[in-house]
Amino acid sequence: MDGLADRLTGVLGVTGDIEREFEARLAESSTLAFRVAYGVLRHRQDAEDVAQEAFVKAYRSFHQLRDRDRFRAWLVRMTWRLAIDRQRNDRRRLAREAVAPPPESATEDQLVARERADELWRAIDALPDKLRVVVVLAGIEEQDLGAVSRLLEIPAGTVKSRLFLARQRLKELLCATT
């Protein structure tokens, strides 16, 4: 009986350690997960829902993640996939914040900026998925190609070439819309 109690205490102790570590990961990665989801969905509530779902999935499988340094990359990929699925399936994407009617008190500059943002997002949505994720993550990480490389777990040179191609395509798309 004592052995069972010791083992139970050990298991709960390990579980407590995992929870504490996950709490730390959550604190440092919550904004990242939200922005990744927002970069796809552009709807705050949807993005929060998807990010939360990604965290729950990550929590369920956290004990299987041997290299905890890969948590952010793991979380980003999971969030991206969930967001893409949500975008494809959820009808609420029609009610994005970007296409929501502007408030009556908005100034002309705000209206112009909103229009430009809508054009930009439409162009980003039109990119292939490989280029799209690079553009979004580069925007989140403030163009730090090394950080994007670590998040996507691909070489930095690949990130650079994909980002170059993505910019070229965006310019073409944005010029085509004007």
Place this chain on the structure above:
Amino acid sequence: MRDDMNGRELDREIERALAVDPSPEFAARVRLRIASEPAPGLWRSAFALRSQPLWALCFAGGAVTALAIAVGVIISRPAPSARLKGSPYTSSTNVARGFQPGGGLQPSDAPTKPETPTRVEGSPDTRATNVARGFQPSGGFQPSDRARESETLLDARETRALQRLIAGVRDGRVDLSPVLDAKAVDAMDLPPVKDLVIVPLTIEPLVPQSGTEGARP
């Protein structure tokens, strides 16, 4: 409008578009949601808790079984030394106790023997042999081997009869030569069997009895 937009401006515009923070309650909602989840890997840990004793039980059961088999094999196959020292031929028969190397039955032993069964090892078929071999002309009964006496019962009367028989043979009062010279009838010496005549069986038909059917005569 966008013709003059260079890469830097485009990047800044994307960064501005993505510079959106989650609501303040987002992290709290995630924590609340996770709190309602079972602990990560708890089912695995629980399984480990249950399976560990199970494995231990399986291992212990296997070990006990192997030990029991090993003990059974060892017991069923006596060691050569035990066969020599502990066998009733030399030590355990009370039949042989009355004998000394010089021969003869010690009168003080036999009459005082209680009527309780004595114990010798071996099957009943081998008792006589054991009794006979229990007497060692050279060394007699070795007291050190008494501790290894077997537990098989032997009737005291049978013991006394065999002791008297052995004493009689040694004294010349009993002559066993006819018994030793007697030849058992060999099966091959039997006369050939003549042809058997088997009378064929005949079954007579039943004769109907007179009287009313169902009524006793």
